[in-house]
Amino acid sequence: MSVTKKTLKAPAKGLPLPKELLLQMLDLMIKSRVLEERLIKIYKAGESYFWIGGPGEEAWGVPLGLLVNKGRGHKHDYLHLHYRCSPTLVAMGMPMIDSVRIMMNRATDTSTGGKNFSNHFCYPEWNVTPVSSPIEVQYQMAIGTAWAQRRENKANTKTKGVTIVTGGDAGSAEGDFASCLVWSSRKGYELPILITVQNNKWGISTAYEGQHGEKSVADRGKAFNMRTEVINGNDPIETYIKLKEILEYIRREGKPVLLEATTSRLYGHSSASGASPIPEVDCNREFSMRLMEWGLITEKEIAAITERYETEAREAQELARTEPVPQPEDIWKHIYANNENADWRKF
Amino acid sequence: MANMAQAVRMALHVGEEHLGVKDIFGQDVGAPLGGVFTATQGLKTAWNTPLDERGIIGCAMGIAMTGDRCVAEIQFCDYIFNTVDLLKIAGNTLWVSHGNYNMPLVVKTPVGAGIRGSVYHSHSFDAWATRLPGWKVVMPSNPLDAYGLMLSAIEDPNPVLFLEPKALLRVRGEELLPGEPSDERELKAMIDAPLGDRSKWKPRWPKLDETFRVPIGKAKITREGDRATVVSYGRMLTLCNRAADELKAEGCAVEVIDLRSLYPYDWQTVRASILKTKRVLFVNEDTEVTNFGEHLSYRVTQELFYDILARPRLLAGKNVPGVGLHPNYEDSSVPQYKEIVEEIRALIAEVP
Ligand SMILES: Cc1ncc(C[n+]2csc(CCOP(=O)(O)OP(=O)(O)O)c2C)c(N)n1
Numbered sequence: 222m223s224v225t226k227k228t229l230k231a232p233a234k235g236l237p238l239p240k241e242l243l244l245q246m247l248d249l250m251i252k253s254r255v256l257e258e259r260l261i262k263i264y265k266a267g268e269s270y271f272w273i274g275g276p277g278e279e280a281w282g283v284p285l286g287l288l289v290n291k292g293r294g295h296k297h298d299y300l301h302l303h304y305r306c307s308p309t310l311v312a313m314g315m316p317m318i319d320s321v322r323i324m325m326n327r328a329t330d331t332s333t334g335g336k337n338f339s340n341h342f343c344y345p346e347w348n349v350t351p352v353s354s355p356i357e358v359q360y361q362m363a364i365g366t367a368w369a370q371r372r373e374n375k376a377n378t379k380t381k382g383v384t385i386v387t388g389g390d391a392g393s394a395e396g397d398f399a400s401c402l403v404w405s406s407r408k409g410y411e412l413p414i415l416i417t418v419q420n421n422k423w424g425i426s427t428a429y430e431g432q433h434g435e436k437s438v439a440d441r442g443k444a445f446n447m448r449t450e451v452i453n454g455n456d457p458i459e460t461y462i463k464l465k466e467i468l469e470y471i472r473r474e475g476k477p478v479l480l481e482a483t484t485s486r487l488y489g490h491s492s493a494s495g496a497s498p499i500p501e502v503d504c505n506r507e508f509s510m511r512l513m514e515w516g517l518i519t520e521k522e523i524a525a526i527t528e529r530y531e532t533e534a535r536e537a538q539e540l541a542r543t544e545p546v547p548q549p550e551d552i553w554k555h556i557y558a559n560n561e562n563a564d565w566r567k568f
Numbered sequence: 569m570a571n572m573a574q575a576v577r578m579a580l581h582v583g584e585e586h587l588g589v590k591d592i593f594g595q596d597v598g599a600p601l602g603g604v605f606t607a608t609q610g611l612k613t614a615w616n617t618p619l620d621e622r623g624i625i626g627c628a629m630g631i632a633m634t635g636d637r638c639v640a641e642i643q644f645c646d647y648i649f650n651t652v653d654l655l656k657i658a659g660n661t662l663w664v665s666h667g668n669y670n671m672p673l674v675v676k677t678p679v680g681a682g683i684r685g686s687v688y689h690s691h692s693f694d695a696w697a698t699r700l701p702g703w704k705v706v707m708p709s710n711p712l713d714a715y716g717l718m719l720s721a722i723e724d725p726n727p728v729l730f731l732e733p734k735a736l737l738r739v740r741g742e743e744l745l746p747g748e749p750s751d752e753r754e755l756k757a758m759i760d761a762p763l764g765d766r767s768k769w770k771p772r773w774p775k776l777d778e779t780f781r782v783p784i785g786k787a788k789i790t791r792e793g794d795r796a797t798v799v800s801y802g803r804m805l806t807l808c809n810r811a812a813d814e815l816k817a818e819g820c821a822v823e824v825i826d827l828r829s830l831y832p833y834d835w836q837t838v839r840a841s842i843l844k845t846k847r848v849l850f851v852n853e854d855t856e857v858t859n860f861g862e863h864l865s866y867r868v869t870q871e872l873f874y875d876i877l878a879r880p881r882l883l884a885g886k887n888v889p890g891v892g893l894h895p896n897y898e899d900s901s902v903p904q905y906k907e908i909v910e911e912i913r914a915l916i917a918e919v920p
Binding site: 301330332333334362363366367368396400555562563 | 590591617618620622623625626627628629630631632633634635636653654657661662663664665666667668669670672701702704725726785831832833834835836863867
């Protein structure tokens with residue numbers, strides 16, 4: 222951290238959020254970043270085939286993870302995430318080892334059993350539906366969980382689960398994004414759904430400008446009479462405050478919101494583009510500096526947090542190395558529920 | 569006797585009342601129309617979706633992820649093709665999530681030719697459907713099986729594709745559904761929506777046996793015989809039955825098997841019949857290249873090669889881009905009754 226001079230000054234109007242929360246967010250942002258950097262190291266050491274993930278989205282993802290109503294079933298929030306959502310899962314309480322196990326395709330990976338790429342999470346106990354590689358399909362499935370929640374929220378007014386869906390800016394060109402807007406905003410059938418776009422200004426290598434005529438993706442929601450917001454997803458304070466209010470609105474009104482958060486892509490698209498640092502706004506750095514300026518934390522303390530998580534991440538890798546890998550016969554498991562036979566040779 | 573559309577409708581009603589179905593949806597599926605083939609008339613959970621097939625499948629997947637039961641309709645299978653990647657995901661979600669997320673959903677869709685439906689109301693989907701691992705695929709050939717298979721499909725914890733041979737949807741069955749009134753006019757008065765204003769209409773559902781099932785994965789021998797085996801499903805099955813009756817009148821007994829479930833399929837019944845007759849013909853109307861019948865005949869050559877007396881045959885749709893409207897197009901594209909009879913005769917006449 223390059224800040225040496227500390228002003229030790231709280232902002233004039235007092236802290237925008239409780240001190241404990243600010244420190245908790247920074248802690249989780251560091252944890253998430255360290256975890257992703259460990260995954261990149263695992264890739265570069267040749268211990269995995271591919272990396273894709275969310276460094277640069279911590280300021281957006283951590284507040285989201287802290288604000289979701291976590292649990293299983295209609296009463297809780299459903300999450301339809303994409304492959305950059307590690308900060309959200311870390312904030313929800315995911316142990317680092319879970320992510321490392323996916324990265325190293327261990328049999329112990331509870332999200333995919335060693336079948337899928339990094340950050341393809343699945344936690345039914347938290348309503349985190351499986352992250353899937355095809356861009357934008359999650360915006361279609363989100364319609365269904367939101368529909369089921371709308372039905373249950375109406376039947377039981379104490380139930381206020383909402384659906385949250387995430388994805389990138391380039392992906393919003395897919396028809397699935399339009400489907401989500403159409404189905405969420407039908408008059409009299411509005412869905413309790415937070416439709417989000419993390420705008421990092423890039424597809425893989427295609428710039429935002431080359432793909433979009435609309436000024437902001439969020440503007441598209443206006444045609445559907447839904448509330449829209451554009452927030453600075455590099456600022457965890459703004460994100461937390463706005464997200465909190467928006468989620469309360471959706472729970473209260475049962476109506477959709479389209480929210481666009483600007484984010485960074487700090488290690489490029491994926492390992493396919495090198496997974497090397499890219500000079501963009503680094504939300505962790507900025508937030509660290511701010512909290513140091515406010516006298517809430519020192520550089521030394523930040524270094525200690527970072528080191529603690531680095532140790533945890535390294536130990537997770539060391540443990541995962543010793544764990545069993547999937548076996549050839551496992552290809553036939555879980556094709557049908559209750560492991561009913563799906564091999565035609567045995568019909 | 570109920571027709572197949574009425575049978576499906578009654579099964580869906582039982583699904584709503586007894587099997588936890590909370591949503592039945594698709595284009596024009598709700599009131600006032602109740603589906604372009606009337607299969608969803610009068611159902612209390614039926615609703616109209618936007619005209620968006622991907623949304624329909626995605627919505628069904630999301631509902632299934634919550635554990636709720638739903639039945640989604642694609643109005644014609646000709647319009648299901650833009651959802652294929654979602655169907656792939658519905659089929660692989662349990663597997664890829666390592667057993668975490670079941671996909672208990674039913675997608676029903678009318679398939680096949682036979683109503684002069686031209687290029688975009690005549691497609692088949694059975695060959696495509698059998699390339700969607702994780703799905704179960706069923707296709708009834710009569711109202712009773714439609715009733716029993718739909719109930720099994722709703723109950724199944726996996727995604728089930730329920731293919732409705734569209735030319736059979738208005739055809740009456742030969743057997744009563746358990747509990748169905750014996751007078752078909754009475755049934756019609758009870759459950760068919762009236763023409764004109766339907767805003768005050770409510771169906772009176774007959775008390776059907778809600779425990780009746782046709783298990784998924786079980787074929788049915790519809791004609792017994794020892795000279796050859798014919799395996800089919802859907803509309804083609806009814807033509808195969810007729811062909812067997814014609815040949816029977818000539819003293820030639822042909823065994824016909826209604827596969828009913830394409831995946832998982834009842835190999836034991838097919839195998840036992842082929843071992844008895846030593847000759848087999850597969851009949852379906854999807855296009856012939858990488859056709860599901862090719863898989864079945866491949867399996868026959870692999871497992872029963874030294875037991876049979878003739879090469880296994882497949883009669884399927886010609887590998888052309890579509891079914892044209894003029895009868896000369898349709899009749900030259902999809903298997904016709906006469907061709908089936910000729911193919912069976914040739915199969916029986918083949919000398920090893
Ligand atoms: C349907 C589909 N098309 C193409 C791809 C390949 N692909 C993976 S990520 C990506 C770019 C996505 O960009 P964006 O939606 O902006 O999200 P970001 O990766 O920038 O967060 C592409 C083209 C894919 N996975 N799925």
